[in-house]
Amino acid sequence: MxxxxxxxxxxxxxxLSVYALVASIWGGLRKQEDLVRSAExxxxxxxxxxxxxxxxxxxxxxxxxxxxxxxAQYSSSTLPLYYTxxxxxxxxxxxxxxxxxxxxxxxxxxxxxxxxxxxxxxxFVTATLMAVAVFFASLLVFVTPPFQxxxxxxxxxxxxNPLLQNYWMTIHPPSLYLGYVGCSVPFAxxxxxxxxxxxxxxxxxxxxxxxxxxxxxxxxxxxxxALWAYRVLGWGGYWAWDPVENAAFMxxxxxxxxxxxxxxxxxKNMLKVWNMALVILTFLLTIFGTFLTRSGVIxxxxxxxxxxxxxxxxxxxxxxxxxxxxxxxxxxxxxxxDNEIDSxxxxxxxxxxxxxxxVGMAFAVFWGTVFPVLSEAVRGVKITVGPPFFNRVNxxxxxxxxxxxxxxxxxxxxxxxxxxxxxxxxxxxxFGVLVGSLFLFAGTGNYYAVVSFSLCAFVLATILQEFWRGxxxxxxxxxxxxxxxxxxxxxxxxxxxxGYVVHLGIVMxxxxxxxxxxxxxxxxxxxxVGESFEIGPYRLVFEKIETWExxxxxxxxxxxxxxxxxxxxDTLKPEKRFYKKPEQPATEVAxxxxxxxxxYVVFGSFDATSQTATILAYINPLVGFLEWGGVVLAIGTIxxxxxxxxxxGAVAWEGESRVRVEAP
Amino acid sequence: xxxxxxxxxTYSRALPHHWLLAALALVxxxxxxxxxxxxxxxxxxxxxxEESLTCQCGCGLTVHSCNHVDCGSAIxxxxxxxxxxxxxxxxxxxxxxxxxKYGEKILSSPTTRGFNLLAWxxxxxxxxxxxxxxGWTLRKWSKRKTTVQPSTEPGRSRxxxxxxxxxxxxxxxxxxx
Numbered sequence: 001m002x003x004x005x006x007x008x009x010x011x012x013x014x015x016l017s018v019y020a021l022v023a024s025i026w027g028g029l030r031k032q033e034d035l036v037r038s039a040e041x042x043x044x045x046x047x048x049x050x051x052x053x054x055x056x057x058x059x060x061x062x063x064x065x066x067x068x069x070x071x072a073q074y075s076s077s078t079l080p081l082y083y084t085x086x087x088x089x090x091x092x093x094x095x096x097x098x099x100x101x102x103x104x105x106x107x108x109x110x111x112x113x114x115x116x117x118x119x120x121x122x123x124f125v126t127a128t129l130m131a132v133a134v135f136f137a138s139l140l141v142f143v144t145p146p147f148q149x150x151x152x153x154x155x156x157x158x159x160x161n162p163l164l165q166n167y168w169m170t171i172h173p174p175s176l177y178l179g180y181v182g183c184s185v186p187f188a189x190x191x192x193x194x195x196x197x198x199x200x201x202x203x204x205x206x207x208x209x210x211x212x213x214x215x216x217x218x219x220x221x222x223x224x225x226a227l228w229a230y231r232v233l234g235w236g237g238y239w240a241w242d243p244v245e246n247a248a249f250m251x252x253x254x255x256x257x258x259x260x261x262x263x264x265x266x267x268k269n270m271l272k273v274w275n276m277a278l279v280i281l282t283f284l285l286t287i288f289g290t291f292l293t294r295s296g297v298i299x300x301x302x303x304x305x306x307x308x309x310x311x312x313x314x315x316x317x318x319x320x321x322x323x324x325x326x327x328x329x330x331x332x333x334x335x336x337x338d339n340e341i342d343s344x345x346x347x348x349x350x351x352x353x354x355x356x357x358x359v360g361m362a363f364a365v366f367w368g369t370v371f372p373v374l375s376e377a378v379r380g381v382k383i384t385v386g387p388p389f390f391n392r393v394n395x396x397x398x399x400x401x402x403x404x405x406x407x408x409x410x411x412x413x414x415x416x417x418x419x420x421x422x423x424x425x426x427x428x429x430x431f432g433v434l435v436g437s438l439f440l441f442a443g444t445g446n447y448y449a450v451v452s453f454s455l456c457a458f459v460l461a462t463i464l465q466e467f468w469r470g471x472x473x474x475x476x477x478x479x480x481x482x483x484x485x486x487x488x489x490x491x492x493x494x495x496x497x498x499g500y501v502v503h504l505g506i507v508m509x510x511x512x513x514x515x516x517x518x519x520x521x522x523x524x525x526x527x528x529v530g531e532s533f534e535i536g537p538y539r540l541v542f543e544k545i546e547t548w549e550x551x552x553x554x555x556x557x558x559x560x561x562x563x564x565x566x567x568x569x570d571t572l573k574p575e576k577r578f579y580k581k582p583e584q585p586a587t588e589v590a591x592x593x594x595x596x597x598x599x600y601v602v603f604g605s606f607d608a609t610s611q612t613a614t615i616l617a618y619i620n621p622l623v624g625f626l627e628w629g630g631v632v633l634a635i636g637t638i639x640x641x642x643x644x645x646x647x648x649g650a651v652a653w654e655g656e657s658r659v660r661v662e663a664p
Numbered sequence: 665x666x667x668x669x670x671x672x673x674t675y676s677r678a679l680p681h682h683w684l685l686a687a688l689a690l691v692x693x694x695x696x697x698x699x700x701x702x703x704x705x706x707x708x709x710x711x712x713x714e715e716s717l718t719c720q721c722g723c724g725l726t727v728h729s730c731n732h733v734d735c736g737s738a739i740x741x742x743x744x745x746x747x748x749x750x751x752x753x754x755x756x757x758x759x760x761x762x763x764x765k766y767g768e769k770i771l772s773s774p775t776t777r778g779f780n781l782l783a784w785x786x787x788x789x790x791x792x793x794x795x796x797x798x799g800w801t802l803r804k805w806s807k808r809k810t811t812v813q814p815s816t817e818p819g820r821s822r823x824x825x826x827x828x829x830x831x832x833x834x835x836x837x838x839x840x841x
Contacts, residue, residue, distance in 0.1 A: 235729040242724050341805040349802055356794045364787035371774065371783045379779055384718045386726060386772035393787050587731070602731060616731060 004068070006056030007147035010097075013049035013104075014137040016042045021130040028123025028195070036123045040111045043126055046133060047104035054101040057094060057146055061087050067153040070094060070146050076159035076581045078552035083160055086170040090160045092294065092309070093146035095173065099290070100136040102181045107133065110185060118206060124192035132184055135316045143312060159581035162553075168228035176221030176248055180286040182214025183251060186258075187283035187324075190276055194327040199272060199334055204262050212641040215259055216634065218252045223509075223630040230626075234587035234602045236522060236618040238626065241390035246369045247289030250362045254282040257358035260351050260408070267413065268348065272335045273328070274355070280324045285362070287317050292369070343415035350408045357401045364393045391517070399451055402510055405503055406432075406459035410466065428465060432458030449518035456507050456514070463500045463507075470497075490639070498640025505633030508625040515597075515622025522618045524604065528611055532563075536619040538599055539563040545606060545613070546573070554578040558603045558613045562592060574603035574615070596624030713745050713758055718772045726772045 020042035027035030057070065061084050066072045074091040075084050089095040107129040114122050140146060163169070186207040193203040225245060230238035239245060258278040264271050291313035328335075341348050368385045375383045410424040436454030444450050467486065474485035490497040525533045532541040543559040555577050562570040572590035579586060592599040597619065604614035714728035720737040723730050727745075730738040748758045762770050774780035 233731075235725060235731045237729065240725055240729065339801075339805045341802055343806065344802055352798050352802065353795075356791065356798050360787065360791035360794060363790050367787050367790075368783070375774075375779065375783075382767065382769040383774055383780065384769050384772055385774060385783060386718055386724075387729075388715060388726075389773035389783070392773070393784075397791065604731065605734065 004056055004060070004147040004149075006053040006060075007145065009049040009052040009056065010137065010140055010145075010147070013046045013053065013100075014134070014141045016046045016049065017130050017133040017137050020046060021127055021134055024123045024126040024130065028127065033119075036119075036126070039126055039130075040122070043104070043107050043111050043130060043133075046130070046137075047108040050097075050101050050104045050137075053140075053146075054088070054097055057097060058085060058088055060147075061085065064157070066155075066157050067150055069148040069150050072150060072154050072157045074157070074160050076157040076552075078550075078581070079157075079160055079165075080552075082170065083165050086164070087160050089173045089177070090164050093140065093144045093148075095177075096136055096139055096144065096294075097146050098174075099177055099181065100133060100140065102177050103129065103133055103136065103184060106181060106185055110188070118202070120196055120198060121189060121192040121203065121206075124195045125188045128188035128191045129184060131320075135312075139309065139312060143309065156581065159579060162577070162579040162582065162584050162586040163232055165579070165586075166228060166232045168224050168231060172221060172224035172228050175217045175224055179214050179216070179218030179221045179248075180251065180289060182210060182217060183255060183279075183282050183286045185210040186214070186279050190279040191324060191327065194276065194324075194331050197331065197334060199331065201262075201265055201269070204265060204275065208262070209641050211255070211259060211262070212637060215252070215255045216637040216641070218248070218255060219633055219637070220630065222248050222252055223626065223633075226626065230623070231589060231591075232587070234589050234616075236520065236600055236602070236616070236620065237516070238623070241365075241368070241387045243369050244289075244293050246365045246390075247285075247292040250365050251282050251285040251289060253358045253362040253365070254278055254285060257355045257362075258282060260358075261355050264348055264351055269337055270339045270348070272337050273332065276328050276335065278355075278359075280321075280328065281359075281362075283324070284317060284321055287313065287320060291317060345411065345416045345421070347408060347411045347413045347416075350404060350411050354401065354404045354408055357397055357404065361394055361397045361401070364397065365390065368393065395448055398510075398513075399448070399455060402452065402455045402459060402507075405506065406455065406462045409500065409503070410462050424465075425462070428458050428461035431461040444518075446518040449514050452510060452514040452518075456510055459503065459507050463504055466500055467497070494639050494642050494644055498636050498638075498642075501636030501639055502633050503636075505629045505631075505636055508629030508632060512596075512622050512625035512629060515625070516620050519621045520618060522616070524614065524616050526612045526614050528613075533615075533617075535617045536599070537564055538619075540572075540601070540615070540617060542613060542615065543571075551580075553580060556603070556606065558606070558615065560590075560601060560615070562599065572599075572601050574601045576603050576606070593624055596628070597621045598623050709755065710745060710749060713749070713755055714742065716755075716759055716772050717741060717745075717762060717770055720766075720770070 020039045023035050023042065024039035027033070027039055060068045060071050061075050062081065064071065064075070064077055070091060070093055071087075074087040074094065079087070083090075087094065089098045107126070110125060110129065111122075114125070118125075186203075189203040189207045189210075193199055222245075225248065226238040229240065229245075255278075258275065261271050261275055261278060265275050291310065294309045294313065343349070368389050371385050372383055375381055406428060407425075412420050432454045435457035436450050439450045439453055467489070470489040471482055471485045474480050474489055475482060478485070480488065521536055523533065523535045527533060527542040529542055529544055532539055534540075539562075541561045541563065543561055546555075546557045546559055548555050555575050557573040557575040560572045560574070561568055562572055570592050572592060574590040575588035577586045577588055578584070587602060590601045600618040600620050600623075602616040602618075604616050606613045711728055715726045717727040719725055719727050719730035719735065719741070721730060721732055721735050723732060723735075727738050727741045732738065744762075745758065748761055753761070759771065763775070768775065774783040776784060
């Protein structure tokens with residue numbers, strides 16, 4: 001039986017990660033810099049060996065080495081190259097390896113970035129990251145080794161799960177993993193700050209970009225997952241509150257809360273304990289998320305990854321929680337800050353409420369996700385907590401959040417005067433009310449939707465007003481033309497305006513959610529060739545059935561002509577597919593997108609004897625805003641995270657004006 | 665017709681009121697009001713029942729959303745819903761029938777009885793408890809401030825005219841990151 005270099009590399013990586021963990025803690029406590037450096041070099045080596053193992057597994061997949069159990073299990077001779085590489089995260093062991101590869105890569109970047117800075121924090125940063133690495137490497141070496149060889153070589157593999165053979169599915173896990181693992185870096189710095197007692201905002205400033213990076217990929221990971229569900233699962237929706245979706249959503253909520261509350265610490269030196277708590281919570285939720293995905297404790301569409309890993313994850317989760325919370329409690333006396341607040345009507349107060357709502361939503365999602373387990377434990381009765389529960393609980397909280405998104409950025413720090421409130425909110429509020437009234441006047445019976453559209457209009461107006469006022473001010477003061485003024489305004493204050501752009505993206509996502517949940521039209525119709533049916537503004541004519549086959553899969557498509565206003569505007573071909581190796585069917589929906597609204601057609605079934613096809617058609621209003629909102633959100637985050645050269649000058653200037661305020 | 669959104673706004677303004685907590689929880693538990701309108705059209709009523717039941721095929725979706733070809737669970741369940749509707753039963757009676765026949769896990773969200781009440785109430789209690797905590801903390805912090813500066817309006821400099829003060833405030837706001 002051949003020994004894979006990847007398997008050897010993993011064992012070496014495990015040994016080195018244990019060494020790096022022990023040496024960095026020892027070196028950090030004893031203040032032995034050479035030992036700390038040695039641990040950092042070991043961390044770099046862990047990265048190199050993990051990379052060797054990862055590349056070796058990709059090599060095995062691409063070279064169709066079916067003697068390797070993982071390759072036989074998750075790929076086949078006919079699987080396209082693109083998906084063959086993606087099979088790296090298609091199964092249990094591979095995705096854990098992929099996770100370790102990302103974690104150690106980030107650890108390597110952190111080590112290299114901090115060769116000559118943050119030296120007092122680094123031993124414990126390395127130690128924390130390596131502790132996580134030891135856990136994942138242990139799973140890979142002792143529990144679920146990816147390089148397990150079979151005693152025989154099967155002729156072909158069992159193929160990748162058909163649901164995963166989709167473009168969005170290839171990019172959804174990597175971005176989610178980048179987001180999950182990215183949360184470990186601020187966590188590691190927070191732990192180092194707690195251990196060393198350097199509790200000022202140094203760790204926060206150092207990890208600001210890491211936090212944004214993690215948040216960026218968590219956001220995209222969630223969105224890509226939604227788009228995958230929309231295009232592949234074929235039930236017309238994109239979010240089903242599946243436990244694994246919830247697992248990815250919870251850390252996003254707490255990370256979002258964190259990104260807002262750190263601003264208060266940076267600005268007012270308040271909320272130190274709260275920020276620590278949020279970083280710890282977010283990290284624990286990422287591990288909890290992996291546990292939910294990998295353990296199969298709670299049934300979900302992702303339960304193709306069921307395994308016996310649950311207890312290990314629970315143990316690690318308990319360990320991480322115990323260590324981090326103990327450290328936090330130990331440092332509580334030093335974390336007390338002179339919290340003071342001028343008024344309940346201030347940005348500080350608005351941000352606190354925003355944090356409350358975000359964490360409240362995370363709790364509601366967590367509660368709903370674990371409640372079936374609780375019910376079974378307490379009453380011995382299996383129950384289901386499904387989409388109706390989550391929608392009902394989260395809708396009011398989500399709308400409150402939307403409202404705060406309009407208020408937070410514009411309300412003054414310290415104390416908002418009534419005149420400033422009127423100046424900032426009069427027009428946006430009127431615009432919101434106007435939009436809401438228009439919807440009511442148009443006879444919209446869904447009041448949640450009316451409130452949501454109204455709030456979207458309000459938030460949109462506050463954002464536009466900010467850009468408008470800033471641009472006008474620059475035009476007036478510096479005599480710039482408006483495009484120059486707008487561009488300079490945005491690029492000179494990237495954090496602030498990047499934040500506004502992100503908010504704009506979120507408003508767009510809210511529009512999509514409201515449109516699809518309140519105004520979706522759906523039809524399920526049996527049609528014979530030549531027959532037609534109507535949905536929304538469209539008439540769909542069932543033209544014919546087409547079938548074709550590849551060595552990989554068999555296809556059957558229903559060809560439908562789409563007429564609008566008597567004119568033929570499109571041809572849609574929703575498919576049923578049958579993947580040969582795993583002998584599984586799959587759906588390929590057909591979509592016509594116009595102005596953000598989709599005509600979404602699913603080929604349900606075909607009865608050959610009666611030549612009748614069952615077609616499911618949906619009109620999903622505003623669903624396109626989900627993708628566009630994601631793009632805007634991404635642009636905003638990149639803008640906010642982009643390094644700013646003039647920061648030093650701006651701070652000095654701001655300091656100067658503060659001095660002027662205080663001088664009588 | 666839908667009182668829930670009204671409750672939400674009151675809630676955002678004044679967090680620390682206990683009666684709001686009860687109101688909010690009740691409102692969350694109230695039946696979806698569109699049901700009353702939906703009765704006029706049987707198809708919508710059918711869909712609501714479909715959405716209240718979970719498909720048992722393992723897809724994790726509601727009976728309405730499951731679109732598996734020849735699904736061994738969703739298709740017979742839909743047939744059963746239609747049979748029950750044909751008997752002239754209300755939504756509640758039909759759901760009670762399904763619960764009795766298949767157990768609680770068939771329902772797509774927990775019932776509003778007994779232990780399951782915890783599922784519905786806890787998130788709202790948690791948020792309201794958090795709200796009370798935030799309100800209490802803010803009040804404590806703002807008191808700390810007022811004892812230091814009893815009655816002067818903070819930020820206003822006596823040497824500046826109101827106009828200058830206003831301009832300064834605007835400039836400062838613009839500078840804020």
